[in-house]
Amino acid sequence: MKIDRLLAMTVLLLNRGRVSAKELADRFEVSTKTIYRDMETLNQSGIPIVAHQGISGGFEIMEPYAMARQFLTLSEIEAIVAAVKGIHTAVDDRVFGTLLDKVKALLSRVDRLQLEQQGAGLVFDFNPWGQGPAARDKVNSLRQAIEHTRKVSFKYLNMNGTESERVVEPAVLILKGYLWYVQAYCTLRSEFRVFRLSRIQELRVLEQTFVRKQAPSLEGYAWESDWSSANLQEMTFLFDSKVRHRVGDSFDPEQVRSQDDGSLQVKGRFTEDEWLYSMLLSYGEHVRVEAPSHVVEEMVNRARKIMERYQKLDR
Template identity: 30%
Template structure:
């Protein structure tokens, strides 16, 4: 018997009041008989669940009984609810996420009418409908241990079919990633969701034994290999804005008022575009090949307008 289903039933009863066995069976895609057994287990655990027969009847938790939250005070719960509200645009199709929200909504019901002091909006992170659908499919694949099949677009705009055993979803530097074992490359890889096309569920697979720490180490080594040391010069016009983009200890002010940023950056196609976002206020000093690549990039743009 699944503990998570018992907990979810308890949370639904606590939040919604009276719920029929049929409604619960449809929600969890099990038989009515299974729901009755689940209710018996909940009662054995000491939760007073009662039942009313006839029209409008169903299971309910007796009046004046509440689920005491052992870990959060009211302020912490209200903050968590604000965070979950912001994340609902991403994981709103995920049943486990919705069950968690139900739990905290019930625990936070005394604050439901309280003015929100924290507002988290994830919608600006390229959350198109396709991306939300992909997040849902990936979650399904991870939960059901199914492979994912899709076409992936590399930095040269080349398509290749990938067959991936999914491990986790990651959000880093404003981008969503799928992390898993790629059967095509025979290695652990990380894929940007915005570059994935025609994502589909495949057959069930046997999970590989790897810890989160081992996976992090693999990705960190790969990330370090792609990093390059870059030195950028910024005019004093935007000096006070640099901490919005770089760590303070990487920024040095020169005597002439200019600012130098000396740090590691991922060497990928987005680096030059990032640098050019600063316009004439930024200059690449080192390495020389990045300076030349930036110059060539600008020359190609100028050629289009002069042509």
């Protein structure tokens, strides 16, 4: 549509400054004659377009002009830019690229220069370290399925290691911390469920469409402390000084006490589950469970089973 092209041109000129007629024609896939007509239309609508002749010529918007930004301060716009950039790192979608251009267009050249000079004071990056293109492909496929109301099939591995075939009607993508989830109506369970994308395999967007159902509020998925209180008990761990950095990442500072030899003692109430044992074993020889005794015994049993696996290889 012409109105969309005119708006996009205005945003581009505000962000880029001078742009040649040929570049505009190539970008918007129209003729240079159409570009000249569009520039005249923008002029008549009150946007001060200036045409420059010569090799370095082109169109630009006069310096004082900026799109109305209502009551947004420079700091507020900076925060919006940072947030949109962050989303764009995780979602490969032109919509967010265009949105970023539009938000930047709210700034005058003086404002943009000020932001460049002071540097980025806030950066959001929702792309975890080491994440390959497969994770982003899942997000993009699900976004397309949600937009076009297409059913999706996949194999899902739950937290207990059980695999199942699912066909779902995706409703919304959720980014929680550094993990992606999708809220969807599961045809197998006949109810809405939340699926973790890292546990989804062989994702396929189907040709079959669906009628959107009213999804439950996401507030209903808030963490409930009762979920983990059943196995919550006092524990004490002792970590070597070599893993201080990891201990600081994993535990509340109030639970950690430095010992005279540089080691770290961690005392607190923890849930005894598979995650806890996996976490402790990941520290290898750099951790010792001091209490309770049954957790000590379980760690010894698990360590013994690991040794038995390697002893079988020696035979």
